[in-house]
Amino acid sequence: MSAAADTQEYSFQAEIKQLLHLLAHSLYQSKEIAIRELISNASDALDKMRFVSLTEEAHRDDKPLEIEIKGDKDAKELIIRDNGIGMTHEELISNLGTIAHSGSLEFLKNLATREKKGDVSLIGQFGVGFYSAFMLSDRVRVRTRSYQSNEGWEWESDGSGTYRVTPAEGLERGTQIILHLKDDVLDMAEDWRLKDIIRKYSSFVPHPIRVDGEVVNAQKPIWVEPKSQVTEEQYRQFYQHLTHHSNESPLWHLHMAGDSPIQFRTILYCPPTNYELMGMGKTEHGISLCAKRILVQSDCRDLLPDYLRFLYGVVDSEDLPLNVSRETLQDNSVIRRIKNVLVKGVLDKLQKLGEDNPEEYMTFYKQFGQIIKEGVPTDFPNRERVAKLLRFTSSQADESSPTSLDDYLKRALPDQKEIYYLGGPDLAAIKKSPNLEIFRRRGIEVLFLSDPIDEFVVSNLDRYADKPLKSIDSADLELPGTDAPEPEKPAEEPASSIARVLDLFKTALGERVKEVRESKRLTESPCCLVNTEGALSSQMQRLLKMANQEFPSSGKILEINPSAPLIRRLSLLSANADNDAFIKMCALQLWSNAMLLEGSLPEPEELVARNQTFMEEAAEKRSSIVL
Numbered sequence: 001m002s003a004a005a006d007t008q009e010y011s012f013q014a015e016i017k018q019l020l021h022l023l024a025h026s027l028y029q030s031k032e033i034a035i036r037e038l039i040s041n042a043s044d045a046l047d048k049m050r051f052v053s054l055t056e057e058a059h060r061d062d063k064p065l066e067i068e069i070k071g072d073k074d075a076k077e078l079i080i081r082d083n084g085i086g087m088t089h090e091e092l093i094s095n096l097g098t099i100a101h102s103g104s105l106e107f108l109k110n111l112a113t114r115e116k117k118g119d120v121s122l123i124g125q126f127g128v129g130f131y132s133a134f135m136l137s138d139r140v141r142v143r144t145r146s147y148q149s150n151e152g153w154e155w156e157s158d159g160s161g162t163y164r165v166t167p168a169e170g171l172e173r174g175t176q177i178i179l180h181l182k183d184d185v186l187d188m189a190e191d192w193r194l195k196d197i198i199r200k201y202s203s204f205v206p207h208p209i210r211v212d213g214e215v216v217n218a219q220k221p222i223w224v225e226p227k228s229q230v231t232e233e234q235y236r237q238f239y240q241h242l243t244h245h246s247n248e249s250p251l252w253h254l255h256m257a258g259d260s261p262i263q264f265r266t267i268l269y270c271p272p273t274n275y276e277l278m279g280m281g282k283t284e285h286g287i288s289l290c291a292k293r294i295l296v297q298s299d300c301r302d303l304l305p306d307y308l309r310f311l312y313g314v315v316d317s318e319d320l321p322l323n324v325s326r327e328t329l330q331d332n333s334v335i336r337r338i339k340n341v342l343v344k345g346v347l348d349k350l351q352k353l354g355e356d357n358p359e360e361y362m363t364f365y366k367q368f369g370q371i372i373k374e375g376v377p378t379d380f381p382n383r384e385r386v387a388k389l390l391r392f393t394s395s396q397a398d399e400s401s402p403t404s405l406d407d408y409l410k411r412a413l414p415d416q417k418e419i420y421y422l423g424g425p426d427l428a429a430i431k432k433s434p435n436l437e438i439f440r441r442r443g444i445e446v447l448f449l450s451d452p453i454d455e456f457v458v459s460n461l462d463r464y465a466d467k468p469l470k471s472i473d474s475a476d477l478e479l480p481g482t483d484a485p486e487p488e489k490p491a492e493e494p495a496s497s498i499a500r501v502l503d504l505f506k507t508a509l510g511e512r513v514k515e516v517r518e519s520k521r522l523t524e525s526p527c528c529l530v531n532t533e534g535a536l537s538s539q540m541q542r543l544l545k546m547a548n549q550e551f552p553s554s555g556k557i558l559e560i561n562p563s564a565p566l567i568r569r570l571s572l573l574s575a576n577a578d579n580d581a582f583i584k585m586c587a588l589q590l591w592s593n594a595m596l597l598e599g600s601l602p603e604p605e606e607l608v609a610r611n612q613t614f615m616e617e618a619a620e621k622r623s624s625i626v627l
């Protein structure tokens, strides 16, 4: 049987066709990253082989694991060869024909929308690095034999819609990627150029990379070095190696060592950008776990909690067995103890950054604050430490320099027993809330929570530094300070008339409110709504209602301000029963207005009809005066 008869032709998955099309037409200058991606794949395959040979007796093997790169300018060829795990026929087809990684499709969409000059340099991060080979070549061949099989295979494609797979004889274990170079990148077949690229992008690859016999990378892992021996530039290069981000610097790094009870070393990095904010889906964990410098698992999810998932780095421990499996990692007590130390280390680092360098901290917080907040409801033992990292705008701290809870407490009044906050649909609506009046009057700071997540986080936190966090639209507040003595009420106002107004309001509002009462917190506004003791804040009720239409509203209390001009007038009018209907209409309208300020819109038709009536009456009054 001839080889051609054995050849099978396959179609790429539609998304890959699209990706290949974008790559072929990409204007991205740095085609060097394709070399980095192929070396990184070779290195992954060597890591896996080393792991297999250490854990499976049958595959024990002393041959050095290496990557070899060879360019041939005349043949327009570049070959990248490794003696790693290789691929079986099935693996070839699923690894180099379909997209498995969920993030890749989002990467693709993003690449397609950003005009012609998409940022291809991120390709490796999204699990489609191999295809960058087509930025350099018009034809790619992959010759491979899996450590589990005696059969070798050749995969071949010109990067248009299809690829072919043919049996290949005489292959050793591992993979060769053979690029047929396009004319504009023939320099990549030259040794000096290859060495340059490898030094630039791949110096931290933990296996020897040979060009023409010479090992080009010779870096010791920097996490085992003492901090004082590592330069900023080395930290930066190692970050770029881990993240595949060629031109990026991390916001900060944390280099730690632990000795007792568990020995470990780590370098953690914070990237500059939160891709979740750009709609790229949930960030995947990016920590590589090593045992005695040998990679055990990349993207390890068990070393950091979800709310620190955006960090990249390496954790290396002498106390871990090499054959620890993915399944047992989660229950491994060494991992759990390392995790505790890492979390404390990161939270301390962030707290210190917040205190020492607020500006840099805010750069971090704007990107990752949203993710950090998830720690309050999910990491009970550390919630107070996480809460220290939160920042809020408030009645005394504007958006340019939001406040921490600690700074809030420093400004609190001497007899203040609670921390106050108010949530609302947006900052402008919050600032207009009549509930703020008494707080302004007494100089009590109120946190403004316009991000719906903040309200969940703060109500979940419940207390901070032993002080309860209270929404200011709650009925039971123990406010500090006292008001200046109230101005004398005008003599014309009989005390009984406000009682009559309260009665009329109650009749008009009926079941809509739980109670109508005189307010002690208002100075200017005619009325406000407050929630009964123990009830959720208005914003929480609104959010829960949005999530679940069936969520029952709890009755609110309408407080009215007897000294507001409108209420004073209504009191006077209430002396004559002819005005009852008008006063009731005002009651309903005031209630609607208060609900609107909270972001709710109950009974819209009635609100509009009532408004109409008010305008008609006002127009009639005006025409009798002005005309």
Ligand code: ADP
Residues within 6 Å of the ligand: 037, 041, 042, 044, 045, 082, 084, 085, 086, 087, 095, 096, 124, 126, 127, 128, 129, 130, 131, 174, 175
């Ligand atoms: P990623 O490396 O993020 O998984 P790639 O597109 O770079 O994505 O590679 C796809 C898959 O192809 C790899 O996960 C791996 O299974 C396989 N692969 C690529 N190169 C090699 C290689 N040199 N040896 C073994 N498998 C490889």
Ligand code: MG
Residues within 6 Å of the ligand: 037, 040, 041, 124, 127, 128, 129, 130
């Ligand atoms: Mg890859």
